Amino acid sequence: xxxxxxxxxMTATVTGxxxxxxxxxxxxxTLSPQAELARPHNHDYKFQNISPRELIRQRHLPNVRLxxxxxxxxxxxxxxxKDRKVVIQFLFTRCREACPxxxxxxxxxxxxxxxxxxxxxxxxxxxxxxxxxGPKQLKAFARxxxxxxxxxxxxxxxxxxxLLRRSLGFTYENxxxxxxxxxxxxxxxxxxxxxxxxxxxxxxxxxxxxxTMIRTEADAPFMGAVNGVRxxxxxxxxx
Amino acid sequence: MANRRDVIRALHNRLELVRxxxxxxxxxxxxxxxxxxxLIPKVGLTDCRSFSGSSTCNLGCSPQPANVFVDPMPIxxxxxxxxxxDPGLSPAPSLCPNNAINPxxxxxxxxxGQFNGSLIPGSDCFQFFNQYPPQKYFVQRIxxxxxxRITSDTNIPAQTIWGYNLGGSASSDVATFPxxxxxxxxxxxxxxxxxxxxxxxxxxxxxxxPEMSTHLHNFHSAPxxxxxxxxxxxxxxxxxxxxxxxxxxxxxxxxxxxxxxxxLSTMWYHDHRIDHTAENTYKGLEGxxxxxxxxxxxxxxxxxxxxxxxxxxxxxxxxxxxxDPTTGLICFDTFNFKGLIGDxxxxxxxxxxxxxxxxxxxxxxxxNGGPSRFYELFLTDxxxxxxxxxxxxxxxxxxxxxxxxxxxxxxxxxxxxxxIIIDFRQVKSLIGSHTTVRLENRLEQKDGTGPTGNIxxxxxxxxxxxxxxxxxxxxxSVDPATGPSFYTLPSVVTPRITRNFVFDRSNGQWVxxxxxxxxxxxxxxxxxxxxxxxxxTENWVISNPxxxxxxxxxxxxxxxxxxxxxxxxxxxxxxxxxxGGYSGDGxxxxxxxxxxxxNGGTNGNGVPTVEIARKDVTRLQFNESDTLFFRFRDxxxxxxxxxxxxxxxxxxMMLLFKVLTGVIDNNNNP
Numbered sequence: 001x002x003x004x005x006x007x008x009x010m011t012a013t014v015t016g017x018x019x020x021x022x023x024x025x026x027x028x029x030t031l032s033p034q035a036e037l038a039r040p041h042n043h044d045y046k047f048q049n050i051s052p053r054e055l056i057r058q059r060h061l062p063n064v065r066l067x068x069x070x071x072x073x074x075x076x077x078x079x080x081x082k083d084r085k086v087v088i089q090f091l092f093t094r095c096r097e098a099c100p101x102x103x104x105x106x107x108x109x110x111x112x113x114x115x116x117x118x119x120x121x122x123x124x125x126x127x128x129x130x131x132x133x134g135p136k137q138l139k140a141f142a143r144x145x146x147x148x149x150x151x152x153x154x155x156x157x158x159x160x161x162x163l164l165r166r167s168l169g170f171t172y173e174n175x176x177x178x179x180x181x182x183x184x185x186x187x188x189x190x191x192x193x194x195x196x197x198x199x200x201x202x203x204x205x206x207x208x209x210x211x212t213m214i215r216t217e218a219d220a221p222f223m224g225a226v227n228g229v230r231x232x233x234x235x236x237x238x239x
Numbered sequence: 240m241a242n243r244r245d246v247i248r249a250l251h252n253r254l255e256l257v258r259x260x261x262x263x264x265x266x267x268x269x270x271x272x273x274x275x276x277x278l279i280p281k282v283g284l285t286d287c288r289s290f291s292g293s294s295t296c297n298l299g300c301s302p303q304p305a306n307v308f309v310d311p312m313p314i315x316x317x318x319x320x321x322x323x324x325d326p327g328l329s330p331a332p333s334l335c336p337n338n339a340i341n342p343x344x345x346x347x348x349x350x351x352g353q354f355n356g357s358l359i360p361g362s363d364c365f366q367f368f369n370q371y372p373p374q375k376y377f378v379q380r381i382x383x384x385x386x387x388r389i390t391s392d393t394n395i396p397a398q399t400i401w402g403y404n405l406g407g408s409a410s411s412d413v414a415t416f417p418x419x420x421x422x423x424x425x426x427x428x429x430x431x432x433x434x435x436x437x438x439x440x441x442x443x444x445x446x447x448x449p450e451m452s453t454h455l456h457n458f459h460s461a462p463x464x465x466x467x468x469x470x471x472x473x474x475x476x477x478x479x480x481x482x483x484x485x486x487x488x489x490x491x492x493x494x495x496x497x498x499x500x501x502x503l504s505t506m507w508y509h510d511h512r513i514d515h516t517a518e519n520t521y522k523g524l525e526g527x528x529x530x531x532x533x534x535x536x537x538x539x540x541x542x543x544x545x546x547x548x549x550x551x552x553x554x555x556x557x558x559x560x561x562x563d564p565t566t567g568l569i570c571f572d573t574f575n576f577k578g579l580i581g582d583x584x585x586x587x588x589x590x591x592x593x594x595x596x597x598x599x600x601x602x603x604x605x606x607n608g609g610p611s612r613f614y615e616l617f618l619t620d621x622x623x624x625x626x627x628x629x630x631x632x633x634x635x636x637x638x639x640x641x642x643x644x645x646x647x648x649x650x651x652x653x654x655x656x657x658x659i660i661i662d663f664r665q666v667k668s669l670i671g672s673h674t675t676v677r678l679e680n681r682l683e684q685k686d687g688t689g690p691t692g693n694i695x696x697x698x699x700x701x702x703x704x705x706x707x708x709x710x711x712x713x714x715x716s717v718d719p720a721t722g723p724s725f726y727t728l729p730s731v732v733t734p735r736i737t738r739n740f741v742f743d744r745s746n747g748q749w750v751x752x753x754x755x756x757x758x759x760x761x762x763x764x765x766x767x768x769x770x771x772x773x774x775x776t777e778n779w780v781i782s783n784p785x786x787x788x789x790x791x792x793x794x795x796x797x798x799x800x801x802x803x804x805x806x807x808x809x810x811x812x813x814x815x816x817x818x819g820g821y822s823g824d825g826x827x828x829x830x831x832x833x834x835x836x837x838n839g840g841t842n843g844n845g846v847p848t849v850e851i852a853r854k855d856v857t858r859l860q861f862n863e864s865d866t867l868f869f870r871f872r873d874x875x876x877x878x879x880x881x882x883x884x885x886x887x888x889x890x891x892m893m894l895l896f897k898v899l900t901g902v903i904d905n906n907n908n909p
Contacts, residue, residue, distance in 0.1 A: 044394050045302050047567040052445025055565065058293035060574050098746045166290045169574035172747065173688065174787070185747025187576065187890070195440045197448060198573040199514045202748040202891045205755040209766075212759040213514065216356055220450055221440035223356070224473030225344045231439035 052196050060167045061193070064160035066126070069138035069153040076164060080152060081193050085121045085218050088189040089203065090170050092129035092181060093141040102186045102203030105210060107145045112211035118150020121218055125153045128181050130161050190217050197221065287564055294563075296570035298686075301562035301582045304392035304590055308677075308705040312592035314553065315527065318405060318419040320375050320429075327378035327406055332430045332479040335364040343475065350435070350472020351463060351479060355513070355758040356450070363463035363470075366874055367490070371483045375429040377421060378406030381451055381524070382414040382436045389560075389569075389583070390590045396567045399444050400523035401437060403453075403508075416588040417556050417608075418526025421508065422548075425532040426496055428484040434477045446518040446571040449474050454511040455528055456654060457503060457637060457798070457855040459487045462876035465795055468513035468893065469758035484530075487797060491774050491872040500726040501798070501853070504535050505604040505637030505656045507556070513758050513893075517579070517610050517885035521571045523588075525608050527554040534725070535639060539716040543725055545633070546602040546660070546716040553594070553601060556608040557680075557703055558585045576747070578611035578687020578886045584680075586704045593705040598664035599714035602633070609653040610885045613690045613789065613858070615682035617648045617697065618661065620670045621705075624698035628666055628676060631719040632839075634658035635852035638798065639726050643719035644839040644848050650682070652791035652858040654883040657849075660719050663708050678704040687886060689789030689861075728853065731800060731868050737778040738769065739908050742790050742859055742882060742892060749882065749892035752908055756881070756893035766895060769909035771871045773900040778802070781857065782864040790859045790887060795878035796898070798853040799867035803844035804860075856883055871898050 063077040074080060089106060091099040103125070110117045117123060125147075127133035133141075138153035147153070156164075165171060170185050172178040186203035188210065199217055201210045222231050287300035294300075323331060330337060336351035338358060347353070352363045385399040402414030423429050437449035450473060454466035462470070464480040472478045483489065486497025493501075510516060510524035529548070531537045537548035546552050559581035563570035572579060586592055607614060618628035631643040637656045649657050666676055681700035683693040717723050740751050748755065757766045771777060779799070781792050839848030850857075857865055881893035896909070 045567055047302075047396060048565050050565055052443075055293075055563070056445060056573075058291065059289040059295050062291045163290055167574070169576050170747070173577065173686065183746065186745075187747055189574075192440075196443055196445050197440055200576065200890050202755045204746065204748060204750075205757060205891070206759070206762050206765050209755075209757040209759045209762055212355065217514075220356060220448070220473070223344075224346055224435070224449075224475040226436050226438075226474050228343060229439070230344075231441055 053194065056196060056198075060169075062160075062163050062167050064156060064164055066154040066156040066160070067135055069135050069142055071135045074152075074154070080122070080124050080154075081191070083194055085192045086124055086190075087121065087201075087214060088124045088126070088168060088191070090126050090128050090165060090184055092127050093133050093137045094129065095182065095184075097182050098184065098186045098203070102188075103141075103145050105203055105205075105207045106188070107147060108207035109211045109214065110146075110148060110151060112207060113215065116215075116218075117148065121150070121214065123147070123151035125151070126161065126164060127153070127155045128161065128165070128184055130155045130158050190214055192217065192221065195221055294565045296561050296563050296572055298561070298580060298582050300564045301560075302395060302564060302567055303583075304390040304395055306392070307591035307702070308593045310391050310589050310592045312555070312594040312704060313587045313589060314549065315415065315417050315420045315587065316405065317549070318377050318379065318421045321378055321406060323376055325376070325378065327408060327434075328376055328432060332373065332376075332432065332481065334368045335361070336479075341475065344473070346473055346476055348476065349478060350476040351470070353470065353472060354760050355469045356471065356473070359760070365463060365481045366461040366876075367483050368481060370495075371428045371485060373430045373481060374427045375423065377429065377431040378434070379403040379418070379431060380406065380408070380412070380414075380434045380436045381453075383438050383442070384414045386413075387416060387523070387588075389585060389588060395562070398569050400569075401447055401519070402523040403433070403526055414523070416523030416525065417554075418508070418524075420526065420554060421528040423482070423484060423528070423530045425484055425486065425502065425530060429482055431480045432477050433480065435472055435474050437474055439474065444568070446573050447522045448512060448515045448519065450512050450515075451478075451519075451524075452511045453478070453480065453508050453524075454795075455480065455482070456507045456509060456793075458482060458506055458528070458530075459485075459497075459501070459503070459796070459873065461874040462878060465878060466508070466511050467795065467877070467879055467895075468511050468516070468756070468881075469895070471512045487870075488872050498729060499532075499534075500729050502532050502535065502639070502726060503530055503637050504634060504639065505529060505554070505606070505658055507606055507608075507654075507656070509608075513756065514889050517889045518571050518573060520608070520885055521560070521569070521579075521610055525556060525558075527556070527604070527606070529554070529604070539714075543639070543723060544715065544717040546600050551599070551601050551716065552604070554604045554606070555586055555704070556588075556606045557614065558588075558608040559583065559612050560585060575687065576886065576890050578689075578884050580612045580684055580687050584701050584703055586678075591702055591704070593707055595707045595709060596663050597709050597712040598667050599712050600660050600662045600664075600716045600718070602658060602660055602716075604637070604656060604658050605651065606656045607651045607653050609883070611653060611687040612684055613653070613682055613791075614651050614680040615648050615694060616651060616703070617679050617681055617700075618666065618676050619679040619697050619700075619702075620673055620676050621698065621702075622673045622675075623670060624696075626669055628669055630662070631660040632657055632849045633660055633719065633725070635849055636798070636855045638853040640849070640852050641726065641728060642722055642724055645719070646838040646849065648681070648838060649849060650858070652789070652856060652883070653885065654791060654793055655856045655858070661706075662718075663706065664711060664714070667708050674708050676706050676708070677702040678706070687884070688787055692861075728800060728851070729870065731802065732776055734778040734868065735772065735775040736905060737780060737907065739780045739782065740880070741782045741784060742792065743784060744788070749887045749890045751880070751892060751894050754894070755891035756879075757895075767877055767897045768894045769906050770897040770899050770902045770904040772903060773875060773898050774872055776868065776870050779867045779869065780864055781859055781867065783859040783862065786861045789861060790882040790884060790892070791856050792859050792880065793856045793883040794867075794869075794880045795855075796874065797869050797871055798855050799857070799869050800852070801846050801850050801854060801857055802866040802868050804846055804863060804865050805844070875899055
């Protein structure tokens with residue numbers, strides 16, 4: 001191995017590799033790599049005090065514009081997720097493999113959850129084919145599956161849908177697999193946004209279990225108490 | 240001036256860089272190395288932005304301490320036993336759960352008897368409680384600790400962890416990570432009472448749910464004490480876990496104390512709450528549990544004469560984490576469903592610590608605490624990376640092998656344990672004037688799916704611990720080179736039935752035989768997928784038809800023996816086939832081997848010698864079918880089998896099975 005000096009590597013890094021620049025700005029610093037290395041080694045990171053809820057919002061819950069099956073313009077975070085307990089699913093109306101079963105299961109789950117869907121639990125179904133699923137197609141699909149109050153079907157711009165899907169983790173690592181809509185994930189994302197509590201149910205599981213799991217996710221945080229301190233629900237959202 | 244290619248090549252030996260005067264932080268700052276000592280594979284391309292453009296919690300983005308190997312590796316304190324009169328044990332543990340309602344919570348005082356949070360009256364009384372009354376009592380309180388340090392570098396902030404304390408009620412009795420080590424002895428039945436004193440859900444720091452189920456990983460336990468996925472309890476409740484402390488077979492073919500050859504030694508306890516195990520264990524809910532007996536005594540002058548506990552018998556839990564580049568706090572991505580690997584390497588809760596040793600034999604109980612990474616662990620002399628340093632594997636998953644096996648490395652998946660003996664006097668003689676060696680992970684892994692199978696060059700992997708070797712001291716422990724005999728493997732017989740389990744992904748969902756975990760008792764065969772006849776034997780064939788995932792499969796209740804590892808039935812790559820050595824790594828010619836090939840070699844059925852053992856986790860590798868033999872005895876009830884990549888586990892790669900008497904279930908593909 002070639003003999004390497006500190007100076008050589010620094011020079012090579014700045015002029016040849018170019019990684020130093022990317023890294024030096026990584027944590028919001030603007031120092032050049034040379035200046036970075038000239039500093040004593042007790043760097044202090046400038047960490048920010050941002051709430052975990054806000055970090056999750058920034059990273060995973062983009063406030064993209066969507067259109068509901070009723071033709072209403074909504075924002076994903078502000079109007080559908082914020083302060084709510086949600087169940088999020090991706091589908092497309094012409095899907096003939098996984099979606100019909102999963103949507104059928106979700107309709108059954110809606111029934112099992114009784115009046116809670118629309119009261120304190122909200123279902124969100126987002127199309128993977130915004131080009132062909134307009135509000136009209138979604139409305140017909142929702143009616144066909146007996147979707148009731150509190151279950152919103154949405155479409156939007158393809159780029160926004162893709163951003164949403166990736167941010168929420170509904171992706172495959174393999175690009176070919178990821179692009180295959182018929183093989184899309186049957187996962188149901190179950191979240192309590194203000195409580196930073198996120199989990200997945202599996203759309204292919206028994207509706208009785210999915211409903212039990214969703215009910216448990218919604219209720220467990222408010223059960224039990226330590227030293228008389230109990231979490232009370234600040235988030236019941238009535239429409 | 241060196242050209243770019245020269246630089247890149249040079250970077251593959253970071254030791255050279257260190258000698259050239261660069262600190263790891265310099266390299267970090269230049270984006271050339273991650274915190275664990277791994278050079279970033281795609282220089283300049285590390286993605287530390289979310290899809291929306293904000294900062295994110297991702298591999299290669301964690302802030303790093305200024306220096307490593309500057310903090311001592313902590314040894315967890317031992318959990319003190321308590322008298323039954325201790326206030327923490329009032330009212331006394333009882334055969335059946337204390338399901339009286341606590342007015343302070345509106346819930347039963349005790350969480351035992353609940354299944355998925357709902358009380359099933361009359362359920363979960365302790366099996367064998369009266370036959371083997373408890374002799375020892377422990378208490379633990381599960382709490383948050385908001386002042387936990389993973390490094391002495393104060394540029395990295397104190398962390399909030401969730402963990403187990405020493406059992407006291409005072410607020411000064413804080414939770415630690417790893418939790419206190421619990422030490423018990425066979426034939427001394429014990430009870431552990433755990434209180435859930437966690438903060439409420441709104442204080443979780445972004446991940447973690449405050450509903451607890453504490454699994455004692457690999458003990459031979461009844462379901463009411465096993466801490467399975469569905470038996471979690473709420474804040475403000477307690478839960479009594481009772482253990483008979485008898486070896487398997489105690490109620491059947493080896494009455495009354497069980498088969499000595501089923502003795503366990505290195506176990507661990509961890510949270511197992513369904514759907515949330517990954518985030519909860521990531522928060523710190525993990526600790527060691529060691530059990531001794533008349534042979535594995537903890538005293539090197541008696542029994543098998545293994546190095547004495549606690550001075551020369553050291554538990555080591557390895558975890559990789561991510562730190563949030565925005566806050567400096569441990570971060571966990573709850574929107575990642577494939578598995579999570581980190582770029583901060585912890586040993587016993589501290590980033591890359593050092594450990595001072597004397598020149599003699601030590602027993603290390605190495606545990607992969609997850610969440611998703613696989614390791615291939617070597618000893619490396621940082622000043623002479625070409626030196627091959629052999630050591631001994633004496634136990635797999637906490638079970639002493641028939642006899643020690645000499646190796647230069649071992650592969651360890653999440654939740655596996657390898658007890659190893661390192662003779663630092665011998666190591667010192669190999670490294671001459673040098674005085675340190677490091678435990679190094681040289682297995683390449685780029686994401687949570689599984690390892691690539693590539694073994695990195697010595698010195699370019701991830702250093703987990705630096706051992707600083709001191710002087711020569713007395714050593715009364717057995718020399719593994721003399722070939723001592725430990726336990727004999729229990730017999731393998733023709734099974735009553737063979738069942739098949741395919742671990743796969745279906746429409747983006749993790750499945751076993753195309754179905755999902757279910758904790759709703761009303762779902763019948765969807766919840767409890769099959770029933771094993773008590774006092775019978777079975778073969779389970781676990782299969783992975785994919786070439787892009789690996790799964791460490793864990794089965795509760797009874798251990799298994801791996802009868803074969805094979806690629807039958809699947810096409811595709813089998814890049815890691817235990818061929819008996821890795822290219823460029825052979826040390827058989829260096830004088831340490833016994834002629835059976837590197838790392839003990841394999842038997843005729845593809846099972847490596849270090850896995851000819853009793854196991855509770857089997858790594859299911861690419862395109863592989865593994866045949867496991869079980870003997871079911873003693874307890875009745877329900878237990879899980881699951882992937883211990885805890886992210887996969889949380890996304891339903893789990894099933895429950897029952898063991899009952901008088902039920903014949905011949906379903907081969909449950």
